[in-house]
Amino acid sequence: MVSRSKAARVGxxxxxxxxxxxxxxxAAESSGGDADAAVSITYVGYGGDGQDAQIKAWQKSxxxxxxxxxxxxxxxxxxxxxxxxxxxxAVQWDVVAVAPYAAEQNCGTLFEHLALDNIDxxxxxxxxxxxxxxxxxxxxxxxxxxxDAYPEGEGPETIADFFDTEKFPGPRGVVTNLQNGILEYPLxxxxxxxxxxxxxxxxxxxxxxxxxxxxxxxxxxxxxLQQAVAADQVDMFFLPDSRIVPMLTDGDEITVxxxxxxxxxxxxxxxxxxxKKEAVEDFVSSVVEPGPxxxxxxxxxVAPINSEAKPKLDEFATQVAVFDPEVNPGDTVIQDVPWYxxxxxxxxxxxxxxxxx
Numbered sequence: 001m002v003s004r005s006k007a008a009r010v011g012x013x014x015x016x017x018x019x020x021x022x023x024x025x026x027a028a029e030s031s032g033g034d035a036d037a038a039v040s041i042t043y044v045g046y047g048g049d050g051q052d053a054q055i056k057a058w059q060k061s062x063x064x065x066x067x068x069x070x071x072x073x074x075x076x077x078x079x080x081x082x083x084x085x086x087x088x089x090a091v092q093w094d095v096v097a098v099a100p101y102a103a104e105q106n107c108g109t110l111f112e113h114l115a116l117d118n119i120d121x122x123x124x125x126x127x128x129x130x131x132x133x134x135x136x137x138x139x140x141x142x143x144x145x146x147x148d149a150y151p152e153g154e155g156p157e158t159i160a161d162f163f164d165t166e167k168f169p170g171p172r173g174v175v176t177n178l179q180n181g182i183l184e185y186p187l188x189x190x191x192x193x194x195x196x197x198x199x200x201x202x203x204x205x206x207x208x209x210x211x212x213x214x215x216x217x218x219x220x221x222x223x224x225l226q227q228a229v230a231a232d233q234v235d236m237f238f239l240p241d242s243r244i245v246p247m248l249t250d251g252d253e254i255t256v257x258x259x260x261x262x263x264x265x266x267x268x269x270x271x272x273x274x275x276k277k278e279a280v281e282d283f284v285s286s287v288v289e290p291g292p293x294x295x296x297x298x299x300x301x302v303a304p305i306n307s308e309a310k311p312k313l314d315e316f317a318t319q320v321a322v323f324d325p326e327v328n329p330g331d332t333v334i335q336d337v338p339w340y341x342x343x344x345x346x347x348x349x350x351x352x353x354x355x356x357x
Contacts, residue, residue: 038068039279044096047075048223049246050300057295058136058287069279076221079348082110082271091273095280099179100133101340103269107132112270112277119285123307125265127337133267134284137296138303140241140263140322140332141180147253149235156236158259160189163212172216173225173234176355178340178347180222181238181262182209184333188260198336202347206354218355229254238262241320242300248316256319258328263303264335 043059045051051073059071077096085091086109103111111132121129128135143162145155149170156168163186174182183200186208192201209216217234219225226243228234230252247254268284270277286292293309296302301317313321321327340347 042094044077053299094274094276098269100267103133104341105344125305133269135265135267139266142261143257145236163189170235173237179264194331245301258330260331
């Protein structure tokens, strides 16, 4: 069940406006290199610690071997901003961090078909390479809480606890990006079994959010929620592993709750009309090799998409090792890419209208 109301269609203009504003807010940052380089790739990530790690793990090693290539970094990525650029025939972005299902539903209309035959998929996670995307890591968004917010041994232990304001009072936080479980988690809390989530009942999920709406921060991106956690503005939250690890490293007291965790593929796509398509194809092909895959896992704690990668995780990254049964004794839900690929646009409109309502 996807549609919430026919009136949801009016949300398209809202999404576009938000996307344009988000695109304008992105701060450009050069990864270094000569201004006269043959190719300058505009790279759009989620900003903050995560993008800093991507520059270190992927871009610097690539430019060392390809000195004619430089990167200009900006954030945040937004499908609506991609649409605005494509519709205006003024594409400024060359490679964008994106959910694979967003790239697939808009393949050929907003994103370029990619020629990635050179990628050996033997050791890659299933679904890592699509017509218009290539995955770069597995992203997990577990439930967590500030350890100082609850007495020792009395913090939330289940997804249902997040929605129980009587037993666990205090402000909550969640990222509105579909990749971060905003639809799966309320359904799990409402009694839907992890292996019976799809097709998602979007109306039911939003009805569950209504029960905690007045005490929840709906952050527009992962960086905003990370800042809210660091500022003690939320007590419990669903935050990606790639943002939890830097906070743990910096000394923030955070407890991760391993009940049910939602994981998704994070990917790259090329906006339709980019003049750097071939250069980007070469770059993203390098990202899935064992070395870069291991490096980004070590820096951010994300799960590797290449089974040949052997990351050496430190004490902080180990705390979010979702596929390590000694760390995570609970269930893990991998998002259903085919369902989202079919329903991404309509679901985005429905969610955006609910958030605006």
